[in-house]
Amino acid sequence: MTRTEKLLAELVALPSVNPAFAPRDPTGSAAPRFGEKNVADFLASLAGRAGLDVEFQPVLPERSNVIARLAPRATARQTIVLAPHLDTVNGDDSQFVPRLKNGRLHGRGACDTKGSVAAMFTALCELAAGRSRPAQTEIIFAGLVDEENAQAGSRAFAKGRFHPRDRSHSLLAIVGEPTRLRVVTAHKGSAWLQIETRGKAAHGATPEFGKNAIHEMARVVEALQGDYAAGLRRKSHPLLGHATVNVGAIHGGAQPNIVPDHCAIMLDRRTLPGESDAGARREIAAFLRGRKLAARVSGQKAAPARPLETEPGLPLVRRFLESAGWKRPAGAHFFCDAAVLAAGKIPSVVFGPGDVAQAHTADEWIAAEGLERAKNLLVTFLRSLG
Numbered sequence: 455m456t457r458t459e460k461l462l463a464e465l466v467a468l469p470s471v472n473p474a475f476a477p478r479d480p481t482g483s484a485a486p487r488f489g490e491k492n493v494a495d496f497l498a499s500l501a502g503r504a505g506l507d508v509e510f511q512p513v514l515p516e517r518s519n520v521i522a523r524l525a526p527r528a529t530a531r532q533t534i535v536l537a538p539h540l541d542t543v544n545g546d547d548s549q550f551v552p553r554l555k556n557g558r559l560h561g562r563g564a565c566d567t568k569g570s571v572a573a574m575f576t577a578l579c580e581l582a583a584g585r586s587r588p589a590q591t592e593i594i595f596a597g598l599v600d601e602e603n604a605q606a607g608s609r610a611f612a613k614g615r616f617h618p619r620d621r622s623h624s625l626l627a628i629v630g631e632p633t634r635l636r637v638v639t640a641h642k643g644s645a646w647l648q649i650e651t652r653g654k655a656a657h658g659a660t661p662e663f664g665k666n667a668i669h670e671m672a673r674v675v676e677a678l679q680g681d682y683a684a685g686l687r688r689k690s691h692p693l694l695g696h697a698t699v700n701v702g703a704i705h706g707g708a709q710p711n712i713v714p715d716h717c718a719i720m721l722d723r724r725t726l727p728g729e730s731d732a733g734a735r736r737e738i739a740a741f742l743r744g745r746k747l748a749a750r751v752s753g754q755k756a757a758p759a760r761p762l763e764t765e766p767g768l769p770l771v772r773r774f775l776e777s778a779g780w781k782r783p784a785g786a787h788f789f790c791d792a793a794v795l796a797a798g799k800i801p802s803v804v805f806g807p808g809d810v811a812q813a814h815t816a817d818e819w820i821a822a823e824g825l826e827r828a829k830n831l832l833v834t835f836l837r838s839l840g
């Protein structure tokens with residue numbers, strides 16, 4: 455077992471399920487499963503032993519980002535932030551027992567994204583243990599909380615004091631997520647919208663005296679999945695393809711013999727770089743008005759999930775692409791911390807072992823080979839920076 459695999463197995467065995475997925479009042483044996491604290495404390499103690507500077511950045515009660523820093527020998531001229539998240543989605547008990555089988559490590563978080571945590575952290579420890587630490591490159595490992603829910607960890611980090619003061623100082627965050635070792639410079643954003651239709655209640659025996667909000671919503675859904683979605687398919691991003699719309703929930707009416715006076719749907723509109731949540735909301739409202747459909751559109755996210763688009767020509771991005779053996783960057787469909795850091799003026803790419811196809815599944819796994827390759831690619835890149 456390599457050091458990276460061993461660390462990943464230890465991380466899987468320390469559950470860190472996002473508390474947003476906890477039952478209202480988690481008690482008894484299930485309670486220690488929630489929150490990132492155990493993993494953050496464990497990494498902090500390992501980082502201390504590896505000779506790294508360690509600190510906690512408080513984000514939410516009992517939930518802190520863990521920051522481990524390798525200072526260069528001379529004055530830092532550039533900073534690389536290795537930024538995977540520490541939280542996972544929930545799973546059943548068996549998923550918190552890591553199992554190595556046929557070259558794969560199974561368990562909750564193996565791929566999303568404790569595999570990246572293990573690869574990034576081990577790479578940093580290897581550099582710290584080497585005879586010569588980087589001359590002018592500062593490397594920061596930032597284990598972030600809350601990615602799977604509201605990205606409070608990356609929002610706090612982006613606001614923190616980790617920005618270099620000097621303008622000539624270059625900066626790149628490599629956000630750990632399963633990208634099959636591709637270097638991702640663009641991903642979609644995700645706007646959650648609610649649409650409501652209003653009607654007029656009447657007796658089910660005399661529907662002609664009422665106005666049926668569900669009928670109106672049926673026309674809205676038909677128009678969105680039809681002409682609106684077709685319109686989205688006409689505009690394409692080179693790395694991401696087209697934007698999409700999915701109606702994911704519908705509620706309306708109370709019982710068969712009442713004409714419903716209210717209906718609501720929730721939809722997920724995946725946005726392309728250049729689009730905003732508010733823009734998507736206005737676009738849909740205007741589309742429905744144009745069809746004479748009376749509906750109210752409102753935003754449903756407390757914090758926006760923006761799209762990511764990082765300039766692949768930035769020197770550090772170019773070097774990382776080259777070092778990882780890619781001619782071109784890739785795009786990803788999933789939203790992640792990278793967009794949050796980028797919005798906070800930290801140029802960000804996404805990179806990590808594993809395939810997002812295994813993320814959040816009942817049998818999550820990662821190939822040990824990819825895990826080790828990710829660690830080696832990071833070591834090579836970081837060493838090359840000098």
Ligand SMILES: [Zn+2]
Pocket residue numbers: 539566567601631790
């Ligand atoms: Zn993830």
